[in-house]
């Protein structure tokens with residue numbers, strides 16, 4: 001395993017107690033040579049990847065399809081079907097707060113590298129955008145990432161601009177190892193007994209804990225269990241039932 005791939009795994013373990021668990025899509029379970037659109041599932045989340053195939057497209061190919069494997073790539077990857085600029089789009093079955101993807105741009109020892117951009121949307125409403133520039137090299141790789149406060153369920157990966165110093169380059173990229181972090185479920189607290197349903201049993205469970213000043217009934221998290229926690233819980237519960 002390449003050392004670059006160990007970093008996100010280590011972060012995932014550290015973040016696990018507080019945040020939703022990051023999920024990795026390796027594309028290694030996709031059908032080889034399949035053109036986009038494709039649907040993949042990991043960690044219970046569906047990812048739908050596509051390009052505007054009426055113009056150009058991508059397909060699933062071996063990571064060493066060029067005769068070498070870009071740094072960090074392995075197994076199968078997403079590969080451009082053409083030599084022209086083409087956005088890579090993805091939508092997800094749950095809202096996310098973080099997305100990243102490993103990319104490799106077509107550059108042969110340029111003195112600088114292209115600017116790649118990811119833009120995030122929630123139901124096609126803009127949420128945020130971020131860019132990345134790799135260290136120059138031969139098909140250099142870097143991780144393009146975005147983290148947002150507001151959730152999003154769609155990203156567009158875009159070739160923003162070529163290497164500013166020119167050289168031997170093309171406006172295409174291949175991609176592998178897509179990480180996503182699902183947004184916390186705003187109704188997780190309303191499901192007090194954690195049985196997957198929000199109903200009156202959760203109110204009873206909460207009130208039982210509240211009457212005994214159980215710390216689990218500190219809905220507003222201020223360290224006290226008092227009447228404000230009852231209204232806090234009922235407000236959350238009413239919005240999620």
Ligand SMILES: [Ca+2]
Nearest residue numbers: 026074075076
């Ligand atoms: Ca792969």
Ligand SMILES: [Ca+2]
Nearest residue numbers: 191193195197
């Ligand atoms: Ca419940």
Ligand SMILES: [Ca+2]
Nearest residue numbers: 218220222224
């Ligand atoms: Ca409280």
